[in-house]
Amino acid sequence: MKRKIAPISVFAGSVLMMLTACHHQSQEAEPALQDVSFVTVKTQPLTVHSTLPGRTSAYEVAEVRPQVNGVVLARYFNEGTDVKKGQPLFLINPAPYQATYDVNKAQLAHAEAQEKTAAAKLERYKALAPAQAISRQDYDDALATDRAAKADIAQAKANIELSAVNLGYTRVTAPITGRIGRVLTTVGALVTSGQSSNMAIVTRLDPIYVDVNLPTVDFLRLRRELKAGTLKRNGNDAEVSLILDDNSTYNQKGRLALSEVSADTQTSTIVVRAVFPNPEHLLLPGMFVYGRIEEGVDPNALLVPQESVFRNNHGDPMLYVVNKDDVIEARPIKTGEAIGTQWAVTSGLQKGERVLVSGLQKVNIGDKVHPTEASLTKDASPEKKGGKA
Structure with a gap:
């Protein structure tokens, strides 16, 4: 009886050892899931810059140039200071222009005297002409002389206005309010009307x-x-x-x-x-x-952390997304501007999707993972300065 029991015990022990080994192999064939962190994409208003x-x-910029010829006699400003519109800057020798003005005034007085004489003669001839006490030619000559005298007055007044303008141009003033730069024309220099070089430059800042x-x-x-x-x-x-x-x-x-x-x-x-x-x-x-x-303002902007974005072999931005079965998927995206530590995503991503933010180097596409939601940092305000991805 004892000789028959021994083989049965040995056989049972061998079966038990084989089952135990198979159990250990089964446990080794099922590795633990990789722990990863994700953020859930949400929409938010974003100011786009x-x-x-x-x-x-x-x-405003005004180039100060002379409008008359002459020698600069004085400068009335300090370089690099603020000047007001109409403030005197330079004085060009006014003597010849003052003389021209005085001559034109004298010519006006002479023309006015000539006109009075011509007007009086014309009035006398008007009374004599109906009685034919004077010839028609004499009357016409008196009328023409009076009109010529009036024209001389008008011309003398125009000459006075022109000479007054030129006399005023001898005082070079600031055309605008602003800051005047360095002096380009010194006292004693000869300037000419229409010259290409500036005397100074006034800039409104x-x-x-x-x-x-x-x-x-x-x-x-x-x-x-x-x-x-x-x-x-x-x-x-x-x-x-x-x-x-x-x-x-x-x-x-x-x-x-x-x-x-x-x-x-x-x-x-x-x-x-x-x-x-x-x-x-x-x-x-x-x-x-x-x-x-x-x-x-984009009212439905999508932002993702910058550490979640990587580049493929072609340099295109990509994301890892955890799907509903906790499986890793690769997602090509397009990015906009950087907002602090986040990228604005313009396409390739939807609201509510889970974007991987940690453990990117430890997983591959198709891996099943153990995801945990991470919290976003607060240093990524939608108002911060950014650039293009």
Whole structure:
């Protein structure tokens, strides 16, 4: 009896060991799911901006040139100071123009005396002509003389006005209110009317223009989005902010004044001009700046963290999305501007989808994962400065 029981026990033990090994192999064949974090995409209002390079230009510029000939006798301003419209700047020798004015006044007095004599003679001939006490020729001559005397008076008055204008031009005044630059003509220099060189330049600095170049592609996109209602604009004038060359933000807001009616054929851009207050004269003409134009508000913008976006072999932006079965999917997208630490997504993503934000290097397309929702940081405000992806 004992000899029969032993083989059965050995056989049972072998079966048990085989089952145990199979159980261990089954456990090894089912690895734990990879832990990943995701954010759920939500829509939110987003103020859309375009940041474009540009340069400042003066609101008004007046080149001071002489309008009469003569020697400069005096200068009445200090270089680099503010001047008012009509303020005297230079004095050109007025002596010859004063003399011409006096001569013209004397000629006017002579013409008026001649006219009185001619008028009196004409009155006498009018009484004698009906009685034929004088010839018709004498009467006609008296009438012509009177009319000539009146014309001489008119010409003398015109000469006085012209000489007065030239005499006034000897006092060179500021044509506009602004800041005058360095002196280009010194006292003692001979100046001539119509000369090409300036005596000085007066520049109005407040307000000041900022001209930026808007690509025609962005111009067409803006028009389409406004027409479709994707962007909503408050008021007619878009607000413009300014970023200076040292990356500081100018403390005054500007407004769009105009856009050119034609595009530049060389650069495919449209010049857009903004007007900025410049009470402290911080901005000077010719400075390089960035104009940040407020295009409108997208009420249904989609934002994703920048760390969730990666590039494929072609350089196109991509996302990993966790589907409803907790399986990883790759999603090609198109990005807009960077808003703080987030990208604005313009296409390829829908509201409510789960975007992977951590563990991207540990998963592959088609992997099943263990997802956990992450919270967005608060440093990505829709009002922050951004650029294009």
